[in-house]
Amino acid sequence: MSVVVVEFTTLDGVVEDPDGSGGTATGGWAFRHGPEAVAGDKFRLGALLDTGVLLLGRTTWELFAKLWPGRSGEFPDRLNAAAKLVATRTRHDVSAWQNSVLLQGDLVEAVEREERDVVVIGSIGIAQELARRELVDEYRLLVFPSVVGAGRRLFDGAAADFRLVSSSRAGAAVLSTYRTR
16 A cells, blocks of 8 residues: 655645635636646546545545536546545535545544555645655655745645656646655
């Protein structure tokens, strides 16, 4: 089992509000590069969507549950069919998006018990908590050629060294994959 964190990010490391749905002053930076910049399997999750489990926080899950169930095609079909764990203290019904279940108990303990690969999409707080516990094995960062100056950063105040596995152009952005071990 491995934990993979996937994030859209700016050159200055901001991961918050890439689509503008959060209403932040700097939001929407990823979508300024056109819809093709974020369309499809930009993170090259492939089989992980079939065999792993997506781990989403409430905010990300709620956004995705509004967007993805009405879409079809190779990537949306795989994403919709994927198993999903939703980490939330306030939501009790996750039936709006197929194959979603509430994460039971402690986040870290649930991830440590999981036998499938875990893919954290967005969900900055979850990604940061798992990183603090040294549970993240891989980061797949889609880096957009934007600097926004303000917003939440994935590695805010954290120091770490990673090993670059791959880097390739993905539309207007660059997909870089890093391993922690």
